[in-house]
Amino acid sequence: MSDTTTRRVVEASNRQQGDHPSGDNRFELVDKHLKRARYEQDQLIETLHVAQDVFGYLSEDILIYVARALRLPPSMVYGVATFYHLFTFEPPGDHSCTVCTGTACFVKGADAIVQGVSDAYSVPTGETSADGSLTLKTARCLGSCGLAPVVVLDGSVLSHQNAESTLELVGTAVGGEG
Amino acid sequence: MAAPIDLHEVMEREREERFRTRWRVKACSSTACLSAGAGATIKAVEDLVEREDMALEVQVIPTGCMGLCSAGPLVRMMRRGGDESDYQKVTPEAAIEIVRSHVLDEQPVPEYELDVTMPFFTSQERVVLANGGVINPDRIESYVAHGGYQALEKALTTMKPKQVIEQIRLSRIRGRGGAGYPVASKWGLLASAPGKTKYVVANGDEGDPGAYMDRTIMEDDPHRVIEGIAIAAYATGASEAYIYVRAEYPRAIERLDRAIRVARRNRLLGRKILDTNFNLSVEVRIGAGAFVCGEETALLASIEGLRGTPRLRPPYPTEKGLWGAPTMINNVETLANIAPIIDRGGEWFASLGTEKSTGTKVFALAGDITNTGLIEVPMGTSLREIVADIGGGVPNGKEFKAAQTGGPSGGCIPAKFLDTSVDYDSLRELGSIMGSGGLIVMDEDVKMPDVAKYFMEFSMDESCGKCTPCRAGTVQMHSLLQRLTEGNGSKQDLRDLEHLCSVVRDTSLCGLGQAAPNPVISTLQYFRSEYEALIHEEEVVHA
Numbered sequence: 197m198s199d200t201t202t203r204r205v206v207e208a209s210n211r212q213q214g215d216h217p218s219g220d221n222r223f224e225l226v227d228k229h230l231k232r233a234r235y236e237q238d239q240l241i242e243t244l245h246v247a248q249d250v251f252g253y254l255s256e257d258i259l260i261y262v263a264r265a266l267r268l269p270p271s272m273v274y275g276v277a278t279f280y281h282l283f284t285f286e287p288p289g290d291h292s293c294t295v296c297t298g299t300a301c302f303v304k305g306a307d308a309i310v311q312g313v314s315d316a317y318s319v320p321t322g323e324t325s326a327d328g329s330l331t332l333k334t335a336r337c338l339g340s341c342g343l344a345p346v347v348v349l350d351g352s353v354l355s356h357q358n359a360e361s362t363l364e365l366v367g368t369a370v371g372g373e374g
Numbered sequence: 375m376a377a378p379i380d381l382h383e384v385m386e387r388e389r390e391e392r393f394r395t396r397w398r399v400k401a402c403s404s405t406a407c408l409s410a411g412a413g414a415t416i417k418a419v420e421d422l423v424e425r426e427d428m429a430l431e432v433q434v435i436p437t438g439c440m441g442l443c444s445a446g447p448l449v450r451m452m453r454r455g456g457d458e459s460d461y462q463k464v465t466p467e468a469a470i471e472i473v474r475s476h477v478l479d480e481q482p483v484p485e486y487e488l489d490v491t492m493p494f495f496t497s498q499e500r501v502v503l504a505n506g507g508v509i510n511p512d513r514i515e516s517y518v519a520h521g522g523y524q525a526l527e528k529a530l531t532t533m534k535p536k537q538v539i540e541q542i543r544l545s546r547i548r549g550r551g552g553a554g555y556p557v558a559s560k561w562g563l564l565a566s567a568p569g570k571t572k573y574v575v576a577n578g579d580e581g582d583p584g585a586y587m588d589r590t591i592m593e594d595d596p597h598r599v600i601e602g603i604a605i606a607a608y609a610t611g612a613s614e615a616y617i618y619v620r621a622e623y624p625r626a627i628e629r630l631d632r633a634i635r636v637a638r639r640n641r642l643l644g645r646k647i648l649d650t651n652f653n654l655s656v657e658v659r660i661g662a663g664a665f666v667c668g669e670e671t672a673l674l675a676s677i678e679g680l681r682g683t684p685r686l687r688p689p690y691p692t693e694k695g696l697w698g699a700p701t702m703i704n705n706v707e708t709l710a711n712i713a714p715i716i717d718r719g720g721e722w723f724a725s726l727g728t729e730k731s732t733g734t735k736v737f738a739l740a741g742d743i744t745n746t747g748l749i750e751v752p753m754g755t756s757l758r759e760i761v762a763d764i765g766g767g768v769p770n771g772k773e774f775k776a777a778q779t780g781g782p783s784g785g786c787i788p789a790k791f792l793d794t795s796v797d798y799d800s801l802r803e804l805g806s807i808m809g810s811g812g813l814i815v816m817d818e819d820v821k822m823p824d825v826a827k828y829f830m831e832f833s834m835d836e837s838c839g840k841c842t843p844c845r846a847g848t849v850q851m852h853s854l855l856q857r858l859t860e861g862n863g864s865k866q867d868l869r870d871l872e873h874l875c876s877v878v879r880d881t882s883l884c885g886l887g888q889a890a891p892n893p894v895i896s897t898l899q900y901f902r903s904e905y906e907a908l909i910h911e912e913e914v915v916h917a
Contacts, residue, residue, distance in 0.1 A: 240679035241662055245621065279681040279838075280662030282621050299584035299778065299814045300740035302828050336665070336832070338622070339586030341740030341814075342406045342443030342747055353409040 205250055223261065225250045230265050237266050244277055253284045289324040289331035291369050293362070294348040298337030301345040305358065309345060310334060312359030313366060329370050378641030378648045381518055381527060388519030393454055397432045397477055400450040401464075402507060404439035404594055405586075405625065406747075407446035411465065415447045418466035419473055431477055435516075438594020440507035442494060443747040450507065451476050462488040493763035494745050499726065501734045502710045503750045505595045511629060514636045517597040523642055525716035526601050529608055530650045533716075538609035539565060542712070544720025546732045551577055551668070551705035552780065552809045553885070554731070554798035560702055563692040564610040567700035572612040575696070576603055578619040578626065578706045579673060581665040582781030583832065585812030587736040588706040590748055592619065592626035595710065596633035600656060602709030604643065605716055607654045610702060615654060617706075618673055620661040630658050665782075665836035669884045670703045672838065683840045684884035705810070707736060727753030731797035735811060741778075742817035744769045751796075758792040761815055772817035776900070780809030782829045782836075783889030785896025786822065805896040807889070822901040823908060827855040829893035833886065844887030847878035851894065858908050865909055872898065 204225055216223045229246040233239035243266065247258050254277055263273040277283045293313055297306045310321060310332070319325040319332045340346050343355035347362050349369060354362070392398070401407075401416045416436060423432050440448045445462035449469060452458050459482045461472055468486050475481045490496075500506070509516040517523070529538050543558035564572060576599060580588040592599060603615045619627050634656050637643040645653045659677045666672045667682040674696050676682040695701020711733060715723045724732045731753035737760065740746045744766030751760060757777060761767065768774045776786040785806035787794065794800050798808050816825070834848040854871045857863045875891035875898075882888045898905060 238677070238679035241676065242660060245660060245662065276679070276681050279683075280664050282663035297583070299781070299812065299828070300746075302583075303741045303814060303816055303820060335622070336581070336663075337583035337585070339580075339589045339738075340406050340409050340443075341584055341586060341738055341812075342446070343409050344740060344746075346409075355409055 218261075222250050226258075226261070227265075235266060237268055240266060240268065240273065240276055241280070244273075244283055248283060253287050255285070286324065287328075289328050291329060291350055291366070292331045292333065292348075293350075293366055294333040294335050295362075296336075296338045296340070296344070296346040296348075297334045298339075298341065298344075300341035301337075304344045306345040308359045309347060309357055309362050312363055316363055317366075317370075330366065375646070376639070376641065379514075379518070379523070381523055384515050384518045388515050392519070395429075395431055395433045396454045397473075398452040398454075399432060399434045399473060400437045400452060400507065401434065401469075402438070402440045402446060402448040403436035404443075404506075404590060406439070406443035407448060410446040410463075412447035414466045415449065415464050415469045418469050419449075422470050422473055426474075428473075428477060432473065435510050436512075437508060438506045438511050439503070439590045439748055441498070441503070441747050441749060442488070442745060444745055445488060445747075448488070448507070451482075460488040460490050461486040492766075493759075494747075494749070494766065497755075497759060497764050498750055499734050499752050500750050501714050501723075501726070502591060502598075502707060502736050503595075503748065504714075505598065506590070506748075509595070511594045511596060512632070514597055514633070514640065517595070521717065522597055522713075523601055525713035526604050526608075526642065527648055529605050529716050530648055530652055535565060535609045535611065538605060538716065541716060541720040542609070545715045545723035546720075546730075547708065547711055547715065547723060548731065548798060549705055550707035550711070550735070550810065552783065552807060554808060557704065557708055560692065560704070561606065561610050563690070564612065564700055564702040567692055569700060571614070571699040572610060573696045573699060573701040574603055574607045574610065574612045574615040575673065575677070575701060575703045576615070576617040576706050576709055577668065577670070577673060577703050578617055578623070579661050579668045580620065580623075580706075580810060581668045581836075582783075582810050582812045584738060584740055584778075584814045585781060585810050586738050587748065587811045589623050589626055591706055591710050591736075592617075592623065593629055596626075596629045597637065598710050598713060599630070599706055600633055600637055600643065602704075602712035603656060604647070604654055605712050606702070606704060606709065608652055612702070613653050613655070615656045616677055616696075617656065617658045618661060618667070618677060619658060620667075621663060627658055627660060634658065664838070665832070666838045666884070666886050669886055672884070673703065674701060681838070683838045684886075686883065707811070728795065728797050730799055735796070735808070737811045737813045739765050739813050739815070741814035742768050742772065742820070743815040753797045754795045756792070757787065757794050757796055760796065760813065761792065765815065768815065768817045770817075772819065774815065775818050775820060776816045776822070778806075778814040778816065778825070778893075779812065780807035780889075780892070781812050782832045783807060783885065783892055784809045785892050786816070786825065786900065787896075788900040805892070805899055807892070821859075822897040822904050823855065823859050826894045826897045827852065827859050830855055830890070833890035836886065837890075838886075841881075841883035841887060843878045843881040844883070844890060847874055847882075847887070848890055850874055851878070851891065855894070858905060861908055861910060863909055868905060868909065 263270040324331040347354045347357045449461045449464040548554040664682045667676045669684045672682040672684040691701045736750045830852045834852045839845045
């Protein structure tokens with residue numbers, strides 16, 4: 197989530213409870229986008245992006261809300277949302293670790309990093325650990341091939357990684373909370 | 375309505391600004407350098423300027439990609455009307471030392487100096503990336519000062535649409551997205567298509583892993599893309615345009631959005647552009663992580679807010695595209711070439727490169743190579759020159775084994791073909807493709823069946839599922855490769871794999887499926903013994 201979005205989310209949830217009919221003021225941000233997009237149906241993907249940015253993931257309620265707003269069948273909204281890799285339907289963990297598995301990173305051993313983190317936190321790729329502390333994801337290519345292998349930990353780009361260095365940094369991030 | 379931008383006045387003003395201070399510090403602030411810590415470096419210089427009251431002496435200019443990503447953060451010291459010194463791996467401390475040394479003592483700092491006489495810099499020919507490391511991508515004035523929007527003004531005020539297309543035809547430029555279709559033919563088709571509503575779409579859905587040319591162009595020179603779109607729309611009679619960018623490139627989206635707003639304010643987009651009768655609106659549309667959306671019909675579906683699945687062609691998008699109207703899709707790099715062609719003429723462009731592949735091509739050089747980064751060379755440069763000279767060869771004393779081009783739709787080129795000229799047709803003859811320009815070097819340690827499996831996994835994941843050969847075929851090919859690479863494969867598995875390759879290639883609906891077997895086919899062609907070595911038993915019977 198970008199800084200501006202974070203700020204807007206905080207502002208929206210600070211406002212008087214119940215401003216939005218749903219009781220959750222974060223929907224106001226989605227409404228604002230819908231209004232700007234004049235409720236055009238071809239704005240579905242953009243709307244889903246905004247909703248995911250605001251809520252962190254797309255719950256069934258959110259999908260139905262968007263479907264109603266754009267006058268689209270929920271089945272179609274669900275179909276589009278599940279077609280694209282970037283949309284996620286589970287709440288993300290407290291920390292996120294994304295390992296780039298683009299070709300340059302692959303050639304330089306990204307697989308070992310994914311395996312290492314996956315084993316250490318018993319979290320399969322694309323999922324969140326049982327305690328909700330870490331989400332492990334892979335990315336197709338972050339386009340920073342000169343820095344391969346690349347890992348993005350909580351939004352900051354780590355270059356020239358290997359399994360040990362990544363595990364150490366993930367450990368600091370996750371452990372630093374406790 | 376505000377008056378349109380006066381390009382010549384802006385140029386004059388910028389020239390004065392440029393010579394206002396004795397020193398200009400240009401710091402690469404593209405993604406790779408930022409990841410390497412360029413943000414702190416730039417901050418350190420800005421703080422230094424403020425602390426030591428150097429504002430009348432020094433201005434700091436964040437620029438786009440300077441190319442040599444592996445040596446970042448990169449910084450260039452430029453003296454008014456004179457010398458330039460380039461520096462590599464500039465930490466905040468180093469930056470302070472460098473700036474102080476130049477400004478106070480007129481001395482360079484050899485410790486961090488970057489040798490710009492090395493082939494990485496001298497063998498390049500920068501047309502598309504000409505502004506990289508030169509302009510500040512956030513300021514339209516900076517783009518205009520370096521000749522920006524001159525081509526659009528020239529086209530709108532002195533050329534008829536037909537004459538614009540004629541220059542494109544003379545340039546013989548081919549599409550940079552991979553297939554290499556002649557650009558002028560596409561433009562001609564859209565221009566002659568009937569109807570009032572026509573669309574131009576810029577394809578910035580750069581999905582090939584290992585490729586980041588288009589991202590760099592969009593981030594570092596957004597106005598160049600917009601200018602290309604505007605010229606294309608003028609030449610073809612379109613009045614609406616979209617730039618489709620993958621969501622993985624937030625900086626590109628942000629910069630394009632801002633550039634569009636600024637261009638509109640300066641009457642370079644919108645109604646009555648530069649006081650002519652030409653109108654154009656441009657909008658950014660964001661992908662959501664689907665490789666297949668690089669395919670043009672899938673991309674159009676995605677712009678319409680639908681699942682990004684391709685459809686059969688014909689009808690081609692130039693007949694029936696967005697919402698049924700004639701639509702032309704050009705790659706971002708193609709569009710970035712348009713302004714220079716109009717500016718300097720189609721014949722000039724055709725003089726670069728080879729007879730059939732004119733101009734230059736941007737490559738993202740990565741993998742097992744000393745100088746990773748973004749390069750631009752004339753078409754027809756040999757692979758050896760790119761890898762050995764510009765790339766500085768394979769590091770750690772290892773042997774070059776293969777170069778992969780074209781991503782999951784391309785193939786691997788072995789060492790014996792290092793002297794191949796890199797152009798559309800030569801690469802195709804070798805079973806690979808130019809693709810969008812990712813070039814990954816692999817050393818002797820890389821196992822080719824693993825590479826094939828890697829790409830097959832990619833294609834399997836990214837298959838949209840619409841047609842059976844691609845949906846089911848990629849899964850089957852992947853499981854065969856899995857079995858082979860685990861050492862459990864049989865000769866029959868290898869035969870099945872080869873058979874499936876031809877079935878999927880010949881019967882898939884779109885380019886993604888048709889090209890999915892390419893990595894297998896090309897590695898089998900050149901490295902067959904590696905596959906055979908994986909088969910230990912004569913025949914393995916599977917339960």
